[in-house]
Amino acid sequence: DLHANFKPLNESLVASYVKSQPRLGAILGGTSADWSVKEVGDGNLNFVYILEGPKGSFVLKQALPYVRCVGDSWPMTLERAFFETTVLREHRRLAPNHVPEVYHFDHPMALTVMEYLAPPHIILRKGLIAGTVYPLLAQHMAEYMASTLFHTSLLALSTLQQRKEVARFCGNIEMCRLTEQVIFTEPYMEASNNRWTSPHLDADAQALREDAIIKLEIAGLKSKFCEKTQALLHGDLHTGSIMVTQESTKCIDPEFGFYGPMGFDVGAFLGNLMLAYVSQDGHATSENDREGYQLWLLKTMGDTWQLFSERFVALWDKNWGAGDSYKIEVYNTKELQSLVQKTYLSELFQDSLGYAAAKMIRRIVGIAHVEDLESIPDLEKKVACERRALNFAKQLLKERSKYSDIRQVCNALQGSQ
Amino acid sequence: DLHANFKPLNESLVASYVKSQPRLGAILGGTSADWSVKEVGDGNLNFVYILEGPKGSFVLKQALPYVRCVGDSWPMTLERAFFETTVLREHRRLAPNHVPEVYHFDHPMALTVMEYLAPPHIILRKGLIAGTVYPLLAQHMAEYMASTLFHTSLLALSTLQQRKEVARFCGNIEMCRLTEQVIFTEPYMEASNNRWTSPHLDADAQALREDAIIKLEIAGLKSKFCEKTQALLHGDLHTGSIMVTQESTKCIDPEFGFYGPMGFDVGAFLGNLMLAYVSQDGHATSENDREGYQLWLLKTMGDTWQLFSERFVALWDKNWGAGDSYKIEVYNTKELQSLVQKTYLSELFQDSLGYAAAKMIRRIVGIAHVEDLESIPDLEKKVACERRALNFAKQLLKERSKYSDIRQVCNALQGSQ
Ligand SMILES: Nc1ncnc2c1ncn2[C@@H]1O[C@H](COP(=O)(O)OP(=O)(O)O)[C@@H](O)[C@H]1O
Ligand SMILES: Nc1ncnc2c1ncn2[C@@H]1O[C@H](COP(=O)(O)OP(=O)(O)O)[C@@H](O)[C@H]1O
Ligand SMILES: [Mg+2]
Ligand SMILES: [Mg+2]
Ligand SMILES: [Mg+2]
Ligand SMILES: [Mg+2]
Numbered sequence: 001d002l003h004a005n006f007k008p009l010n011e012s013l014v015a016s017y018v019k020s021q022p023r024l025g026a027i028l029g030g031t032s033a034d035w036s037v038k039e040v041g042d043g044n045l046n047f048v049y050i051l052e053g054p055k056g057s058f059v060l061k062q063a064l065p066y067v068r069c070v071g072d073s074w075p076m077t078l079e080r081a082f083f084e085t086t087v088l089r090e091h092r093r094l095a096p097n098h099v100p101e102v103y104h105f106d107h108p109m110a111l112t113v114m115e116y117l118a119p120p121h122i123i124l125r126k127g128l129i130a131g132t133v134y135p136l137l138a139q140h141m142a143e144y145m146a147s148t149l150f151h152t153s154l155l156a157l158s159t160l161q162q163r164k165e166v167a168r169f170c171g172n173i174e175m176c177r178l179t180e181q182v183i184f185t186e187p188y189m190e191a192s193n194n195r196w197t198s199p200h201l202d203a204d205a206q207a208l209r210e211d212a213i214i215k216l217e218i219a220g221l222k223s224k225f226c227e228k229t230q231a232l233l234h235g236d237l238h239t240g241s242i243m244v245t246q247e248s249t250k251c252i253d254p255e256f257g258f259y260g261p262m263g264f265d266v267g268a269f270l271g272n273l274m275l276a277y278v279s280q281d282g283h284a285t286s287e288n289d290r291e292g293y294q295l296w297l298l299k300t301m302g303d304t305w306q307l308f309s310e311r312f313v314a315l316w317d318k319n320w321g322a323g324d325s326y327k328i329e330v331y332n333t334k335e336l337q338s339l340v341q342k343t344y345l346s347e348l349f350q351d352s353l354g355y356a357a358a359k360m361i362r363r364i365v366g367i368a369h370v371e372d373l374e375s376i377p378d379l380e381k382k383v384a385c386e387r388r389a390l391n392f393a394k395q396l397l398k399e400r401s402k403y404s405d406i407r408q409v410c411n412a413l414q415g416s417q
Numbered sequence: 418d419l420h421a422n423f424k425p426l427n428e429s430l431v432a433s434y435v436k437s438q439p440r441l442g443a444i445l446g447g448t449s450a451d452w453s454v455k456e457v458g459d460g461n462l463n464f465v466y467i468l469e470g471p472k473g474s475f476v477l478k479q480a481l482p483y484v485r486c487v488g489d490s491w492p493m494t495l496e497r498a499f500f501e502t503t504v505l506r507e508h509r510r511l512a513p514n515h516v517p518e519v520y521h522f523d524h525p526m527a528l529t530v531m532e533y534l535a536p537p538h539i540i541l542r543k544g545l546i547a548g549t550v551y552p553l554l555a556q557h558m559a560e561y562m563a564s565t566l567f568h569t570s571l572l573a574l575s576t577l578q579q580r581k582e583v584a585r586f587c588g589n590i591e592m593c594r595l596t597e598q599v600i601f602t603e604p605y606m607e608a609s610n611n612r613w614t615s616p617h618l619d620a621d622a623q624a625l626r627e628d629a630i631i632k633l634e635i636a637g638l639k640s641k642f643c644e645k646t647q648a649l650l651h652g653d654l655h656t657g658s659i660m661v662t663q664e665s666t667k668c669i670d671p672e673f674g675f676y677g678p679m680g681f682d683v684g685a686f687l688g689n690l691m692l693a694y695v696s697q698d699g700h701a702t703s704e705n706d707r708e709g710y711q712l713w714l715l716k717t718m719g720d721t722w723q724l725f726s727e728r729f730v731a732l733w734d735k736n737w738g739a740g741d742s743y744k745i746e747v748y749n750t751k752e753l754q755s756l757v758q759k760t761y762l763s764e765l766f767q768d769s770l771g772y773a774a775a776k777m778i779r780r781i782v783g784i785a786h787v788e789d790l791e792s793i794p795d796l797e798k799k800v801a802c803e804r805r806a807l808n809f810a811k812q813l814l815k816e817r818s819k820y821s822d823i824r825q826v827c828n829a830l831q832g833s834q
């Protein structure tokens with residue numbers, strides 16, 4: 001058993017643990033008496049401690065063998081810490097500006113020590129709820145996604161390298177199964193985990209469960225999630241897995257990382273921006289109608305896809321023939337290269353819209369909701385925002401093949417009710 | 418090194434090897450003096466010995482660390498024997514009538530002992546060249562493919578079981594790379610491995626290398642081959658990997674087995690029937706115009722797909738909810754089940770046609786040709802058959818989305834020139 005010596009820590013045990021690891025103690029400086037330890041995990045799954053000392057600081061994250069917010073009635077593999085660390089390291093290598101550095105990993109303890117993203121870094125979702133503009137967000141996320149997805153795909157890797165990675169990440173299946181369950185299955189059936197604003201959305205949830213076309217579309221997305229080993233994904237790239245300041249954008253928490261369809265990451269981010277967009281009406285006040293902010297959100301969605309696809313194609317152009325999928329000897333003219341790139345990106349766009357929709361739907365009727373909507377004080381407004389999100393997502397899921405351009409999607413969202 | 422004790426055998430060493438394995442000797446009966454050993458490998462890669470004794474018989478197949486027909490200038494992993502044996506065992510469990518039984522596997526020696534498919538069993542390709550009708554062929558192949566593909570997919574398996582298998586078969590990447598090279602890459606570029614009937618088909622081969630739409634389509638098929646982990650494939654299901662009698666159909670030689678798109682197996686079989694079809698004109702004589710035989714081949718193609726898809730859907734109907742992809746609680750009405758089945762089968766049909774075309778093309782302009790065409794005595798006739806095969810395959814690859822029914826494909830083949 002890899003985790004035979006696993007021991008769950010608390011604030012005081014964390015300090016003892018760090019004391020036992022001279023390399024870590026040296027980062028903080030001073031002696032353990034000089035260190036502050038604070039648990040800050042607002043996440044659903046794990047414990048996160050901030051450690052600060054006279055010389056430096058770091059974050060220590062530990063997985064427990066169950067879901068934190070549920071308790072030990074919902075067991076969950078400790079191995080997720082290994083996969084999280086592996087993805088952090090790999091994505092950090094590929095997008096160093098947008099991933100915290102890992103300082104230390106203790107496999108038996110399911111424990112990762114990483115760079116502390118100090119204030120003013122906050123979780124993006126909280127910034128979006130507050131109505132804060134992040135002028136570099138689209139550009140940074142485009143860079144992060146293009147770089148990590150391109151370089152872990154067969155556009156950059158040999159099939160030999162890629163299969164080795166695919167095999168390795170098959171080990172994170174328990175986390176994938178959680179995604180399958182809560183994103184692709186339960187929202188479309190009666191399940192005790194599901195919840196929604198009731199009785200207001202009872203009929204909406206029921207209509208969703210009876211919508212054959214939605215279920216057909218979800219089946220295709222679920223199959224791609226389970227079977228398309230296109231790139232090493234973050235796997236949980238919602239706005240709660242991104243920390244930001246005005247100048248900085250960092251992606252954390254890739255414990256759901258695995259080889260899957262690129263659109264799952266891109267769609268997670270876009271879908272959560274869409275949720276932020278519709279929820280603004282619920283946060284509007286007489287001082288701030290949030291309309292300007294909504295326009296910035298729309299622009300950020302549009303810019304994200306636009307910059308992402310440009311960056312992705314630029315990487316491809318710079319690396320023709322690096323990977324095994326499109327050999328330079330076969331795709332040997334500029335026209336041919338453009339043709340296959342356009343086709344590749346257009347399928348990726350379709351996947352991304354599909355997953356964006358799926359991510360929105362599950363946040364309205366599934367187990368885990370988002371603070372953007374949950375924090376709307378007025379119930380009627382909250383219901384209106386939720387229904388709008390659900391209806392837009394359904395329409396997007398069903399009719400996304402009609403969109404060939406992100407601006408059309410932004411316009412549809414803006415015009416939705 | 419798993420194969421540190423590997424030793425290549427020859428006919429006399431094979432007898433000594435069997436003597437050292439009492440379980441095997443007991444199958445043959447008598448003593449080694451009573452055994453006959455005959456090498457019969459007509460394949461390109463491996464050595465195959467038939468052993469017969471007073472009591473029984475078997476086949477002993479050994480992989481060498483290189484490609485048999487090329488020599489040690491083209492190294493090839495001994496591990497293929499492990500994957501071949503693993504697939505034989507798994508597919509035998511699922512389709513016992515259509516896969517020989519494995520009696521013994523020696524991993525270090527890359528050596529498999531299996532049921533001898535005695536005469537009148539012959540390699541199907543040879544039977545097709547001779548113009549022999551196999552009345553049960555379509556039904557048997559439909560049964561084999563439906564059963565092996567369905568039961569190794571997420572329609573029958575949990576994602577936990579499937580990922581474990583996917584991870585395991587990631588190990589057969591060297592064989593997949595060979596397929597990538599000779600099927601999806603080299604035919605579409607200038608490569609020293611390529612050959613075609615020259616100078617007759619020089620312009621045809623060049624036109625293929627300059628066809629942007631063909632290259633776009635091949636890219637999609639190659640990506641699915643590399644990235645879509647849909648089922649445990651045979652991986653090399655041409656008519657030279659099938660042994661038949663009037664009553665029996667057995668699939669051998671799955672050393673290219675891996676988790677890939679189902680259509681790759683179905684297309685391999687259909688594409689090789691199509692090659693058999695076009696080559697009949699080259700084998701027609703004044704006594705036998707082969708026209709009736711061509712009609713039987715068309716019917717066999719049609720029946721194969723028809724029976725395969727029926728059998729596949731029947732398995733699905735009988736096993737609703739067995740696998741993790743389509744949960745019964747979500748797909749909870751007959752109409753919904755039919756809808757997702759139709760969509761699933763229609764994508765599989767499209768994939769199958771695409772791979773059928775790719776398999777035909779590579780047999781005309783790539784490294785490995787087929788005896789169906791190679792054995793045509795008249796050069797002009799051979800060229801005509803090859804050009805017809807190439808042109809039909811190109812058209813099929815480009816326009817397969819227009820076909821929704823196998824009969825349309827058969828009609829197009831029949832009407833092709
Ligand atoms: N490297 C870090 N720097 C600063 N804060 C962090 C860091 N990692 C996590 N946090 C904080 O801890 C919270 C939970 O972390 P997260 O990795 O998302 O855990 P979980 O897997 O439980 O969701 C984050 O929302 C953030 O507030
Ligand atoms: N189980 C068997 N029973 C009878 N003949 C066999 C059997 N397996 C292989 N052969 C004969 O040996 C030939 C080569 O076997 P095959 O498995 O296709 O090897 P390769 O991998 O080299 O192509 C076949 O074409 C067939 O004639
Ligand atoms: Mg988190
Ligand atoms: Mg997490
Ligand atoms: Mg408004
Ligand atoms: Mg063979």
Ligand SMILES: [Mg+2]
Binds near residue numbers: 460462653670672
């Ligand atoms: Mg073989």
